[in-house]
């Protein structure tokens with residue numbers, strides 16, 4: 562697969578070819594995503610939870626996001642790579658936001674950054690980063706970094722007021738210069754209205770079919786423990802498979818059946834004899 566570019570993503574939207582996006586947080590995941598041939602890879606701040614075990618996305622730092630992003634960059638060739646700008650790294654000023662975005666480009670080689678929200682201050686950040694020459698993906702609907710202000714991890718766009726607000730936000734994020742928009746946890750009928758109004762591709766998660774889909778890798782693999790969001794479909798059983806493999810290893814070590822002869826290095830009897838002689842001299 563040749564390298565995915567922004568014009569290619571726009572073309573996919575125009576041809577109604579669904580865009581496939583998935584998260585990755587480390588090198589082996591990036592390799593797997595690459596081999597599977599997806600269009601876009603997202604180093605999501607969801608890595609705060611699924612990779613690092615934090616309770617929420619707001620806890621992850623720029624340094625931690627950069628570490629994940631650099632690992633993913635090393636494993637990504639053809640997919641278009643986007644990193645989430647974490648909470649606190651853009652809130653203070655447009656200058657801070659540009660400085661943060663520049664670090665992700667220079668240190669991790671991202672193709673674009675993603676920024677949540679669409680209020681006046683968020684729009685100003687999008688304009689500033691785009692003006693610096695860095696492509697921006699917007700993110701509206703359920704925005705986990707400010708979930709407290711939304712009343713929790715709640716679906717959005719389900720009331721008259723909320724649906725109206727979302728349309729305004731989508732238009733504003735596009736006008737601010739974002740080339741692509743993630744919409745999370747919004748009824749598909751409301752997303753369809755936005756698709757008619759916008760020219761940039763819309764990537765949905767819990768938002769119907771849209772122009773593309775994104776899912777958290779660990780959710781789709783079946784690694785995430787406990788209850789997942791309504792929009793998650795599990796396509797694998799890697800969590801259970803991992804536990805089973807570790808338990809089988811533990812069983813064989815305890816039973817003495819691992820390591821077997823084929824896992825051990827050969828040696829001449831003379832070398833073993835010399836080791837014993839050295840012990841006697843010691």
Ligand SMILES: Nc1nc(=O)c2c([nH]1)NC[C@@H]1CN(c3ccc(C(=O)N[C@@H](CCC(=O)O)C(=O)O)cc3)CN21
Pocket residue numbers: 606607610611618703705714715716717746777779780785789790791792
């Ligand atoms: N593993 C994982 N998957 C994700 O999709 C994800 C993360 N982590 N961390 C960051 C955010 C948080 N996200 C979430 C988390 C939970 C719900 C959730 O459980 N929502 C409920 C309530 C919906 C409502 O009441 O309106 C649901 O039933 O879907 C939604 C999005 C999406 N992101």
Ligand SMILES: CC(C)C(=O)C(=O)O
Pocket residue numbers: 584603604605606607608645743745766775776777
């Ligand atoms: C769920 C996607 C859109 C995301 O922002 C993340 O993984 O952090």
Ligand SMILES: [Mg+2]
Pocket residue numbers: 605606607618645
């Ligand atoms: Mg995120």
